[in-house]
Amino acid sequence: MSPSLPTASNARPTSSFFEVRTTATSGRGVFALIDIPRDTLLLETSLVAASAIYKPYAKEVCAQCFSYDRGVLWKIRDNARSVVFCSESCQTNWTTDMPPAALVAREEVQNLLARKQKLWDTEIEDFSKPSPEAIDKAWTAAEDKATLIRAARSIPSPTKAQLKALRQAQSLHPDPDTIWFLLDAVIQSIRQHDIVEVTADLAADSQAFINADDLNLHVDAYLSLLSIIPHKLLPHIQPSLLRTIQSRTTHNSFGLRSLDEGGELGTAGSECFGFGVWPAASYWNHSCKPNLTKQRNGRTWKFWTSRDIRAGEELCISYLGGDERDMDTAERREKLTRIWGFECQCERCSRSATVGQS
């Protein structure tokens, strides 16, 4: 019997090629169960927990397949929902896949953002991550407001305090990238019921916010969503969902990049116009000498062996997307620590740390 390709539709991937198990230094990793020849397709997954296209690219990236053509504006537009498409079939697929209330929710968010013309500072200078206690405190305070807002929107005669909380939430200036990402998490959780459990299994970051402002942006986006989206979606906007997805994003995101330029297809040498979380693809550890290559095709990520693999070897991708080839150990470690927040323990780095190679 030939090894089966996992579908990885709704759980930690299992396959006759590999298994997920605990490593000595890097949490869980994926290990080959058998010898695997070069160029073998090991995993194909299109299950996305949430994704976002950065605001400057909103008219240049297809909302369905993430196609990007060097800044060309796509002509098929749905301005009311702030999405563009590279083809009519992408528009049809995107629209058909959306629950009707989600389409209305996108309109409400777009209306809100169009009214609030705040210019967002992209230069981040403060990198003091809030502690887990500060994060808990902020969400607990938000929950008190959320209870009032939910009541103001749901009961026939809300109290003054409930109406005040609703008005305050409606006057917030949510950050576009944050509110679109959180709304997408809510929409995906409606479309795929077990996505929260699947995402919760991923490596968590207890300090997932860049700084206190970033934490506030998330809380504000949560309260804004509660204050404007259709009633039908209110029960789906739960802090547990938003906190789960947010705390998994830093360790498990894949950059959305143009597919047409240098380096490994879909990863390096290209512009990054957004990001997303593909849970089944989030168990590969990083290696500075990877034995897998990855490629995105539309919403699907595929992973292949880039050389012959022996049973028992760990299967790794490069989080540096090919840049690792031109960097020395110190540069690689610096970049992985800065962007991904871990000190690389891969074989190449560990060897060079002991024998002084790059």
Ligand SMILES: C[S@@+](CC[C@H](N)C(=O)[O-])C[C@H]1O[C@@H](n2cnc3c(N)ncnc32)[C@H](O)[C@@H]1O
């Ligand atoms: C996408 S997850 C990979 C799976 C993860 N090890 C787990 O247990 O779920 C990325 C996280 O794995 C760990 N990791 C991945 N590659 C590593 C490496 N080369 N050295 C040390 N830690 C690594 C880091 O904590 C990183 O944030």
